[in-house]
């Protein structure tokens with residue numbers, strides 16, 4: 001097969017396994033407005049969302065290819081009235097179905113209907129461990145109280161419950177309360193994920209990025225808490241931000257190796273933030289998922305190691321981290337082929353150091369809330 | 382051993398055609414099981430004791446070596462430490 005790009009004809013098909021993980025971002029609409037949201041700045045309008053039939057076909061095609069984990073995400077997936085229908089279809093196909101929700105809009109009626117539809121697991125996000133901070137960060141009154149209700153419903157309906165706390169400079173000093181709340185709610189797993197800087201979080205990076213000292217203090221508290229748990233209670237997973245590492249994360253386990261994201265308008269991406277890159281991504285309205293995953297130029301572009309310039313090309317760690325994140329490379333260097341600047345071998349590593357320095361001075365500046373009215377259109381050239 | 386192992390409801394055991402193997406599925410994760418691990422976990426039903434499971438597998442695989450019981454208990458203790466099973 002061949003694809004045309006930049007006037008050059010390329011014939012490059014690289015061996016790839018099936019996409020084991022499908023992330024279905026079914027809507028960008030969301031009742032909350034978290035400044036750390038990783039959604040794109042040019043949020044798709046509801047009217048441009050793909051329909052139920054289209055989604056059902058995408059799920060069938062992905063399952064045929066061997067996908068097994070399916071995440072319903074967004075935005076807030078509960079805002080789609082056809083969620084139950086999609087879950088039912090997915091579970092009939094044999095997917096393990098995950099609902100990734102803020103909890104806003106969940107009712108007992110819906111949680112029961114989702115159970116009947118075969119939903120396997122619910123991940124509930126909290127913005128903080130108390131009402132005041134939670135409702136401020138998500139910019140919605142009473143949202144904390146609603147989340148507590150939803151957590152109870154999740155347990156009552158016997159779903160595995162994962163709680164997600166996105167840690168930022170705004171809430172990281174409340175880590176003790178987070179640990180206590182998660183234990184009280186009897187979560188199975190708790191993700192304590194330090195924010196990653198994509199989408200709205202990138203715009204607000206100065207305000208969100210915690211200092212290294214705060215971060216280490218928080219992690220030490222989590223470790224101490226874990227030691228006292230004696231194997232009982234929630235399992236806490238602490239994810240440090242890569243900004244304080246000297247090697248990048250193996251982003252998406254390698255471009256086009258495991259993950260496939262379909263966005264509300266039907267764009268198919270190798271990761272949820274890839275849309276920012278200066279390249280064209282296929283849409284499920286035009287092509288089968290099979291074609292997209294195995295044949296499309298965009299999915300093959302960063303597979304393997306041939307695309308790498310130095311220092312990655314000659315690096316003996318490239319099979320470990322695949323050169324890191326393409327989006328981070330693009331955001332920080334303007335060139336998506338570069339080594340992820342988190343890497344200390346990158347000639348652009350100073351951009352990370354500069355970001356840390358700049359953040360240290362700006363925690364008090366106000367954030368830009370994720371809101372369609374603050375929407376920022378990105379022009380790709 | 383008369384202890385009765387039971388599978389953790391957080392981990393869903395299912396056969397995956399694309400991988401030609403059994404897998405354990407849990408929130409946002411998957412463990413691919415080798416054939417013997419899968420055979421053992423399939424026997425864990427919350428009713429059979431460890432001894433029952435050893436007998437069942439010896440009957441099912443008569444050509445297996447005599448010390449297969451040790452492998453089975455070793456796997457079950459590993460599975461317990463990973464939280465895939467617990468004892469009722």
Ligand code: SF4
Pocket residue numbers: 030031032033034036037038039074075076102125370
């Ligand atoms: S991070 Fe906040 S604003 Fe973004 S989708 Fe999740 S709940 Fe909505």
Ligand code: SF4
Pocket residue numbers: 247248311312313315316317318319321322323324339340343344345346
């Ligand atoms: S140079 Fe590239 S491949 Fe080597 S460790 Fe850094 S990012 Fe990874």
